[in-house]
Amino acid sequence: MTDVIRLLTRAQKLLRAATDDAMRPHGVRIGQNLVLEVLWQDDGLTPGELAARMGVTTPTVVNTAARMEAAGLLDRRPDPRDGRLVRLYLTPSARAARAPISDARRRIADHALATLTPTELRHLTSALEKIVKQMDAGT
Amino acid sequence: MTDVIRLLTRAQKLLRAATDDAMRPHGVRIGQNLVLEVLWQDDGLTPGELAARMGVTTPTVVNTAARMEAAGLLDRRPDPRDGRLVRLYLTPSARAARAPISDARRRIADHALATLTPTELRHLTSALEKIVKQMDAGT
DNA sequence: CCGGGTTCGTTAGCCGGCTAACGAAGAGCA
């Protein structure tokens, strides 16, 4: 049925909005969150690498990175060996934001899932995995 | 955990992309889909009423309606009684697109959920309902 | 009847996705 899909869309929208609200006070917008999470773990990636890990197109990363550079969250430095590449490095300010932002994300997840039992959570995860797998398979 | 949320986001993104792909050949973009679904059932609503039913802000409806008007999918006529109101009426072309678009939507939903058993589908729906309810409650 | 508050749609401007088209730099083969 089509209503479970509408429900899924609605849930995602609510989560997205809540996440954006929570990160804004820290000077970070939701689109920048994934960039941060990847770079916190693996600094100095190129836009293309980031896009691949984020599951997003390269221009999206380029635009987001430009905004983050303007906001003082990262530096864009050319790769010394390959003139085509650009490497993105987080600033200390971005690294300092790691703990509070991670906490905020965790709080939102906890709250969103608070009324689910562990079993329900397992069922939910498995169902979503099946959907993703099926959509990825295409056809 | 935060990964089920990432999973949810990913599933929604895949569904959204598939839906957009399916509707494009019919001259309709994904943002216009909800407008159509509401107006198919209840023609002549105002942007504000539409926004409320769609769970979206009024400017979003206004912009989408402008694009749909340019595409010949709807007409914007002033309300004869209240000069502030604008009423949106679907064109025959938009009404003719109903069946094929509904079919396409149903096909996508069927495919996405094809690997779920009825029980799993019930579990999924109930879990999503809990999440939505919890987020709506706020706090 | 008229003047101020309310209720509309619209506009402006932002963010975050996307595709398409480019231009610069590297890689590899003749």
Next chain:
DNA sequence: TGCTCTTCGTTAGCCGGCTAACGAACCCGG
């Protein structure tokens, strides 16, 4: 050594969300 092809990031321009600010129209109390 060159020339072509590939591989990058960037730019341009679209769609679909949002908030904030606005202007026009209605309503209601004096």
